[in-house]
Amino acid sequence: MVLDNLGSSLKSAIQKLANAGKIDKEIIDDVVKDIQRALIQADVNVKLVMKLSNRIKERALTEAPPAGMDSREHVLRIVYTELVNIIGKATPIALEPQTIMMVGLQGSGKTTTTAKLARFFSRKGLKPAVICADTYRPGAYDQLSQLCEKLGVMFYGERDNKDAVAIVRNGLKETQKYDVRIVDTAGRHALETELIKEMKDIWGLTNFTHRFLVLDAAIGQQASEQAKAFNDAVGITGVVITKLDGTAKGGGALSAVSDTNTSIAFIGVGETPDDLERFDPDGFISRLLGMGDLKALVEKANEVLSQKDVNVEKMMTGKFTLNDMYSQLEAINKMGPLKQIMSMLPLGGLGNIPDDAYRMTQDKMQGYRIIMDSMTEDEKDDPKLIGSSRIARIAMGSGRAPEDVRELLKYHKMMQKAMKGMKGGGQSNKNLKKIMKQMNIK
């Protein structure tokens, strides 16, 4: 599993959220502290951890949950989206001719990744060629030429030449007919002026589409320093984090990405040429948290949020018209498939939106609509105006029984109460459940 330790500590922090009786400042503070601890233990740098946890706290305490989502799900969604935000979007990779320069320290997995990348592009139907400019490590030439031979990829290298810049110059000439040309440069055990100068010289030879920094997931806090130095020299366009299949902490590499304002292009998840994955921030965080379906949850919530007619903020203030109620019911019903997603999450406490809320029949909704159509705008805005004579008039106008009108009004009153409770957190579900029970809504 990717970043096992970080994953399990984050999972237990979130579990706490799921098990909490009530979502309030205390529990949010507690969960945020656990998240901080988990990230720091995983080598994520403190500045980044503080930035992330402050964002989570601020949003969790000030933003109202969207319609159809309770405070628990809302806070979980904030944690998830902020984690995704912090690692940013994946580096875009165009499937078209390009030149790529690989940089990184010795042992980071640069040579293996070069071969993996060649394999990636050839599977996409592009013709790759690899140029070996690692004149520093004695085995590099043989390692890369053998890997390329196995993969049937064009390899260019000059075994006895120590001038890396000249090799790349020649190599670029020789490989002009190939679509994707990947230059594997030399690494060193540490950042050295000589190495940085060599990188700059190679960089100056052509207009490289990408300059990929290869970072071992096990690298700690020194990742940022490396990333900054390479970034200053050649302008990193993307990071490849290797060895994420191990038990590495990974946080150092993640911090380096954030520190240098770059993004992750690929992740290495094994030693074979096929063990390279395009980086997917959502998928990555979902896996980290052990919740494969969180992405769907967030998408669903965004869909509901984008409904113009659900004015959550207004509802939270207690101004809750009949039209608001109708929209709210529609939103909850739209969330139907979400219910299934919730049940798949390893967080029992999250799936507590009452089933009834998802099952209000189309007939029932239709009936409410018809009754509401016989009301004036003033009545819909302020249902308190509706006394018994108005009930009789509305029933007559809509062809429904007066009891149906009363049921709608009673339902509205209770929903309104639940809406106010929503702001407070956990109570909302209980209110909603009570309403559903009392109204016997199937």
Ligand SMILES: Nc1nc2c(ncn2[C@@H]2O[C@H](COP(=O)(O)OP(=O)(O)OP(=O)(O)O)[C@@H](O)[C@H]2O)c(=O)[nH]1
């Ligand atoms: N498990 C695992 N091992 C990897 C991964 N990527 C690379 N390795 C291994 O890491 C070791 C070092 O990788 P190399 O590609 O030789 O390292 P390098 O960065 O090119 O080293 P220099 O050429 O000296 O700069 C090798 O044993 C690789 O098989 C990965 O994603 N997962």
